[in-house]
Amino acid sequence: MNQTRPRLPGERAFTLVLLAFSLFLLVQAFRISGFESVSSPGVFPMIAALVMVVSLAAALFRDRAAPPPSDGGPAAFFREVTPPVLLLTLALIVALMLTLEPAGFPFAAGGFLFAAILLLQRGRPVRAAIVAAVALTAIYVVFRLVFQVVLPEAEWL
Amino acid sequence: MEGSAASYFLMSWLDPSLLALTAAGALAGVYIGAIPGLSVTMAVSILISFTFSWEVNEALALMGGVFCGGVYGGSRTAILLNIPGAPSAIATALDGYPLAQRGEAGRAIGVSTVTSVIGGLMGVAALAIAAPAISDFALKFAPRDYLLLAIIGILLVGSLSGESLAKGVFAGALGVLIGMVGLDPMTAEGRFTFGQVSLLGGIPYVAAMIGFFGVAEALVQLRNLNVAPIKQKVDRIVPGWSVIRKYIPLSIRSSAIGVVIGALPGTGGDIAALMAYDNAKRTVKNPSRPFGQGAYEGLVAPESANNAAIGGAYIPMLTLGLPGDAVTAVIIGALFIHGLKPGPMLMIETPHLFWFTVGNLTLANLFTLVFGLTGIRVFAKMMECPRAILIPLIIVLSVVGTYAIQNSVIDVYWMLAFGVLGYFMKLYGYQVGPVILGVILGPLMDVSYRRAMLSVRDDPAMFAWELVANPLTLVLTLSIVLLLASQTPAWGAATARVRRWRRNGG
Incomplete structure (x- = not known):
């Protein structure tokens, strides 16, 4: 169970961010009802937050023996952990969410599918457009027409 | 009661729409399980919505159809591409892929299909026999016992499936805290709501499930975009009776391991398959070939075990309300949505649901057999589906699924946030399974802890005494102590000393 793989760029920073967040939650849990009684509403959240803090401290302690990343700089982080394709896909997902209600599902999802396929297969727009259209039609027929799932309609239609 | 149990059992066999849904689920499950990047947990999470x-x-x-078909489907790509379609097929790849390289892919798929179904049916039989007895016994459980069982579940999934117990425990505790957000069920006091009205009802756990299992997995898959698909030639796959007869004893033995591992709260098909493989490696004297080089025994053991674990995982879910693995954690969520409360009373109040589940899982296994032995050409084509198409599709389905819960874009934002968090967690060696287990078990643990405390009038010393005074509670407490102790360096040193002592003749 010991960690023997080399640390990835940003791994320790991620654990520290989680630790800071856990400490914040511990304080918030304390603020629910303090030490009013051992069965008050804040006790179990406090226990859970404390377990988070202790387990992360243990993980940090254990990981100290793991070989550090060969290149731990920001460039390595952006290359290995958040490569451009990931950031661009995330940007497309955010665009999909923002346009979901104003543009409606068919336009938002269709645009997303086309752009994402185009990005991930690096070009071939005609193929991307055909695949996006077929996939969108299949999703719409199965979920909207067969399963009767409510999908966002365009506000301007 | 006998007659009515039989009619509930046959409900999905005789009702055309239920029959069709089970068949569609099993068929979809075989393909979902087989396509790397799609998982049964992801599919069931999306299906809830x-x-x-x-x-x-x-x-x-x-869902039962998808579960049975999906656990089996993972073996297909493990055999053909050396890429397990699901974590439960990791052990299958060890001997399955060498078999495909020897040109025996068809026979390997056939044997894995039949033994998977044998395992699946054994699991269902165990569910039918054990669950009523366990349910009766569970009525004697005190709140503290539920608390301890839930802790065992999170510890087991945290310690066995990840790279360190500390990270597994963190993930479980994070899930518990996510489950705490909203109004306290006992006093209606707000917890972690930060003054936001939208948080009073809690964080929608289906959004968390889809985020952690759907979006996070899709984002991780972005790192494997350039992996070229391998093509294998597949010959006849229906195996002869003599072949099946040869492997039935091992299949039954491995199924028993699968049922037991699956029935432990928190452990599922992946661990069951690895343990059954290890057991076969140690106990089979004359394998068809050395293990790791294409032994059929190395295929039979994990495939029987991981499918048997399905029935096993339903046992604690239906009798105690504790999920046996990640998929049953999601299915518990579905039961909650339908206003049902899994636990010992479910068997008493809604026995039809239990016998319906038993009948439905039996049927799903039979459909898995049919779909597993047919349609291999279509399957080969589907496996070639490039990730550049698959990943955007998963994301759109995740968005649609999350939006459908309450027609709210806010839920979609939650899903994306959990997806991004899940991506980093997966990358840095944190398992996301314990998070979902924690989300489902958190409220149960909270209420059980407080009821247990109230029953001893808020006296911590009395609470501690209760943990060791009752035989059942003592067993559960000792299990937790052992689980935690087994992760310490001192334990490793002690077991090494015992092994040395044994080697030297005691």
Whole structure:
């Protein structure tokens, strides 16, 4: 169970961010009802937050023996952990969410599918457009027409 | 009662729409399980949001089919591409892929299909026999016992499936805290709501499930975009009776391991398959070939075990309300949505649901057999589906699924946030399974802890005494102590000393 793989760029920073967040939650849990009684509403959240803090401290302690990343700089982080394709896909997902209600599902999802396929297969727009259209039609027929799932309609239609 | 149990058992066999949904679920499951990047947990999470307005039997029929088909489907790509379609097929790849390289892919798929179904049916039989007895026994459980069982579940999934117990425990505790957000069920006091009205009802756990299992997995898959698909030639796959007869004893033995591992709260098919493989390696004297080089025994053991674990995982879910693995954690969520409360009373109040589930899982296994032995050409084509198409599709389905829960874009934002968090967690060696287990078990643990405390009038010393005074509670407490101790360096040193002592003749 010991960690023997080399640390990835940003791994320790991620654990520290989680630790800071856990400490914040511990304080918030304390603020629910303090030490009013051992069965008050804040006790179990406090226990859970404390377990988070202790387990992360243990993980940090254990990981100290793991070989550090060969290149731990920001460039390595952006290359290995958040490569451009990931950031661009995330940007497309955010665009999909923002346009979901104003543009409606068919336009938002269709645009997303086309752009994402185009990005991930690096070009071939005609193929991307055909695949996006077929996939969108299949999703719409199965979920909207067969399963009767409510999908966002365009506000301007 | 006998007659009615039989009629509930046959419900999904005789009702055309339930029959069709089970078949569709099993068929879809075989392909979902087989395509790397799609997982059964992801599919069932997304399905919850589409099926919550259905009748509960219809939703369960579809999910049961997907579960059975999906656990089996993972073996296909493990054999053909050396890429397990699901974590439960990791052990299958060890001997399955060498078999495909020897040109025996068809026979390997056939043997894995039949032994998977044998395992699946054994698991269902165990569910039918054990669950009523366990349910009766569970009525004697005190709140503290539920608390301890839930802790065992999180510890087991945290310690066995990840790279370190500390990270597994963190993930479980994070899930517990996510489950705490909203109004306290006992006093209606707000917890972690930060003054936001939208948080009073809690964080929608289906959004968390889809985020952690759907979006996070899709984002991780972005790192494997350039992996070229391998093509294998597949010959006849229906195996002869003599072949099956040869492997039945091992299949039954491995199924028993699968049922037991699956029935432990928190452990599922992946661990069952690895343990059955290890057991076969140690106990089979004359394998068809050395293990790791294409032994059929190395295929039979994990495939029987991981499918048997399905029935096993349903046992604690239906009798105690504790999920046996990640998929049953999601299915518990579905039962909650349909207004049902899994636990010992479920068997008493809604026995039809239990016998319906047993009948439906039996049927789903038979459909898995049919779909597993047919359609291999279509399957080969589907496996070639490039990730550049698959990943955007997963994301759109995740968005649609999350939006459908309450027609709210806010839920979609939650899903994306959990997806991004899940991506980093997966990358840095944190398992996301314990998070979902924690989300489901958190409220149960909270209420059980407080009821246990109230029963001893808030006296911590009395609470501690209760943990060792009752035989059942003592066993559970000792299990937790052992689980934690087994992760310490001192334990490793002690077991090494015992091994040395044994080697030297005691």
